[in-house]
Amino acid sequence: MTKARFGITIPFDGLTLVEHREWYRELVDLGYTDVWSAESGGHDAFTPLVLAAAWAPELRLGTAIIPAYTRGAMTLASQVASLCEANPGQFAVGIGSSSNIIVERWNGMSFDKPYQRVRDTVRFLRAALSGEKVTETYETFSVSGFRLGVKVKQQPPILIAALRPQMLKLAGTQGDGAILNWLAVEDVPRVTPFVKNADGLQQEIVARLFVLPTEDRDLVRYVGRRAIAQYLNVPVYAAFHEWLGRGDLLQPMWDHWQAGDRAAATESIPDEVIDALIISGPPERIAEHIGRYIEAGVTTPAPAILANAEQAMALTRAIAPANR
Numbered sequence: 001m002t003k004a005r006f007g008i009t010i011p012f013d014g015l016t017l018v019e020h021r022e023w024y025r026e027l028v029d030l031g032y033t034d035v036w037s038a039e040s041g042g043h044d045a046f047t048p049l050v051l052a053a054a055w056a057p058e059l060r061l062g063t064a065i066i067p068a069y070t071r072g073a074m075t076l077a078s079q080v081a082s083l084c085e086a087n088p089g090q091f092a093v094g095i096g097s098s099s100n101i102i103v104e105r106w107n108g109m110s111f112d113k114p115y116q117r118v119r120d121t122v123r124f125l126r127a128a129l130s131g132e133k134v135t136e137t138y139e140t141f142s143v144s145g146f147r148l149g150v151k152v153k154q155q156p157p158i159l160i161a162a163l164r165p166q167m168l169k170l171a172g173t174q175g176d177g178a179i180l181n182w183l184a185v186e187d188v189p190r191v192t193p194f195v196k197n198a199d200g201l202q203q204e205i206v207a208r209l210f211v212l213p214t215e216d217r218d219l220v221r222y223v224g225r226r227a228i229a230q231y232l233n234v235p236v237y238a239a240f241h242e243w244l245g246r247g248d249l250l251q252p253m254w255d256h257w258q259a260g261d262r263a264a265a266t267e268s269i270p271d272e273v274i275d276a277l278i279i280s281g282p283p284e285r286i287a288e289h290i291g292r293y294i295e296a297g298v299t300t301p302a303p304a305i306l307a308n309a310e311q312a313m314a315l316t317r318a319i320a321p322a323n324r
Contacts, residue, residue, distance in 0.1 A: 004300065005034050005300040006301065007062065007303075008032055008035055009208055009305070010036070013308060013309060017047065025055060028056050028058045028059060031320055034059060034092075036208070037064065038065065039065070046063070046079055052087075059090065060091070061083065062094050064208055065161040066096075068097055069103045076121070077125060077128040077148050080129065081148055081152050084150075084156050088154055091156045092156055092157045092159055093157070093159065095158065095159075095161065096161025097114030097118050112140070117141075118167065118170065120139055123138065124136070128147075131148065131151065132147070134146045157177065157204070159171065159175055161178070163181075163237070163239070172194060172195040172197055173197060177195060177205060177206065178204075179208070180205065181208050183240075184276035185296050188207075189297060190244065191205075192205055202297075205300065206299070208302050209279055209302070210277065210278050210306060211286055211305045211315070212306045213282075213315040224278040225267065225269045238250070249270050252265075278306075279303070287318075303319075
């Protein structure tokens with residue numbers, strides 16, 4: 001098995017970006033190899049990584065994820081190339097379809113043909129980052145006469161956010177791996193076999209794991225139910241968990257949500273779903289739980305800590321690779 005990298009999801013809640021400077025340096029000392037940013041209504045995915053490139057260039061930087069829809073082709077290629085130049089050989093592009101909420105409701109764009117849009121974006125980036133002059137009519141957009149003005153000396157791996165077989169296969173054959181989200185340990189062996197390249201070799205598997213550092217079961221249920229309701233009612237995640245076999249457990253939530261009863265939907269989420277998708281407890285139990293994801297096939301865990309900055313820092317230190 002590929003030796004696991006150890007990432008962390010950034011930025012931390014409650015810290016401004018400028019306040020991350022010393023923290024990025026400490027992550028290096030703690031043995032973390034990666035920092036992964038996201039883009040869902042708060043900070044953009046690139047800016048926290050630009051700062052990490054300047055302050056802690058030893059870290060590999062990753063986007064988990066940037067939506068394939070919300071930047072034009074030239075803008076996306078330029079941003080990716082700029083970060084490649086800022087931290088050569090230490091940047092992984094994570095791209096995905098995102099969701100109808102972010103693309104349609106928040107950006108006023110049509111969420112059409114998500115598989116094709118991601119596939120076309122990956123193909124365009126491959127061509128543009130190699131220095132080719134791109135004139136191409138893809139299925140979901142077109143580019144005419146574009147040549148990137150930044151020379152990318154080392155091509156970045158491109159990973160694809162994937163949930164179900166078609167996109168997972170795309171992540172393996174046209175991407176360099178997959179980024180997973182909202183899955184349990186027992187789900188990993190079902191997902192990873194799809195993420196293989198043309199030679200049948202397993203590709204990188206990055207997983208954002210949601211972590212709540214507390215032994216207070218009432219708090220875990222409270223936070224977990226609200227986080228799960230927020231995400232798993234989004235159509236792409238609902239379809240994912242139905243495919244994983246949680247349809248019967250989550251159907252009451254989906255029914256109440258569709259009926260407009262958000263409170264009933266949230267309260268109907270079973271404890272077993274919370275325990276499967278939210279990692280909680282003392283640091284040693286959290287570290288053990290993350291370790292089980294690695295044993296199941298995740299090569300790069302990237303915990304997203306659901307806590308304030310002080311609690312997140314304490315947990316990050318406690319479960320650090322240097323302490324394993």
